[in-house]
Amino acid sequence: MTVSTVLEAEDVRVIVEDRGYGVPAESIDRIWEKFYRVARDGQEKDEESTGLGLAFVKEVVEQHGGSVAVESEVGRGSKFSLALPRL
Amino acid sequence: MKSDMISLMSHELRTPLTSINGFSELLAVDENIPEESREFLQIISNESQRMSRMIDTFLSVTQLERADKKEVTKIALRLDEVAREAMVTMHPTARKKRIRLVEQAGGTIPPIAADKSLMTQALMRFWTTPSVTALSEPP
Numbered sequence: 001m002t003v004s005t006v007l008e009a010e011d012v013r014v015i016v017e018d019r020g021y022g023v024p025a026e027s028i029d030r031i032w033e034k035f036y037r038v039a040r041d042g043q044e045k046d047e048e049s050t051g052l053g054l055a056f057v058k059e060v061v062e063q064h065g066g067s068v069a070v071e072s073e074v075g076r077g078s079k080f081s082l083a084l085p086r087l
Numbered sequence: 088m089k090s091d092m093i094s095l096m097s098h099e100l101r102t103p104l105t106s107i108n109g110f111s112e113l114l115a116v117d118e119n120i121p122e123e124s125r126e127f128l129q130i131i132s133n134e135s136q137r138m139s140r141m142i143d144t145f146l147s148v149t150q151l152e153r154a155d156k157k158e159v160t161k162i163a164l165r166l167d168e169v170a171r172e173a174m175v176t177m178h179p180t181a182r183k184k185r186i187r188l189v190e191q192a193g194g195t196i197p198p199i200a201a202d203k204s205l206m207t208q209a210l211m212r213f214w215t216t217p218s219v220t221a222l223s224e225p226p
Binding site for chain 1: 137140141144145147148151152154159161163166167170174184185186187188189191196197198199200201202205206208209210212213214215216
């Protein structure tokens with residue numbers, strides 16, 4: 001998993017990228033919801049997860065006038081990012 | 088639910104959890120406990136720890152939601168620097184989860200206006216939240 005920081009036109013973006021399982025399409029819109037946990041093709045939902053980590057991230061980022069995003073393809077990996085307005 | 092009610096409830100829930108976790112760990116080191124029971128104790132301990140984490144994060148989210156934007160102390164921060172510092176702080180976890188920081192060659196990252204502690208916490212959760220990392224194991 002790699003973490004990088006890039007400069008865009010108006011924002012600074014932190015990107016977390018992996019080549020893992022990916023997030024199923026039916027979960028992708030709900031992944032930032034409180035208590036939502038992703039199930040991997042019929043497997044048990046992640047035991048360690050509290051379902052709150054990403055909700056916290058979204059809340060902090062939005063409170064700073066930024067936004068969060070996720071792109072993912074099952075079997076190929078995911079790209080999570082957060083963008084905050086540059087000064 | 089009112090947020091002060093949530094804080095109160097969170098604290099009330101935490102106290103018995105501390106006992107459950109503490110005593111299950113104590114029992115787990117008792118040599119007279121049979122192997123199977125030790126496994127059960129491990130489950131009790133893991134789950135009570137998970138519940139504590141859940142309460143902590145839930146409390147942070149709730150506090151954030153009700154916080155006035157003015158309460159957040161924003162200073163000029165460089166996100167790449169915050170990320171680097173956060174990575175040092177969480178080094179053992181970062182290594183275990185094989186998180187690698189990619190440094191941008193050339194091109195300076197301009198600052199943003201943010202609360203340093205909140206932003207650090209957010210980045211750490213962003214990297215370690217199991218819904219991200221569990222999904223990032225190789226298929």
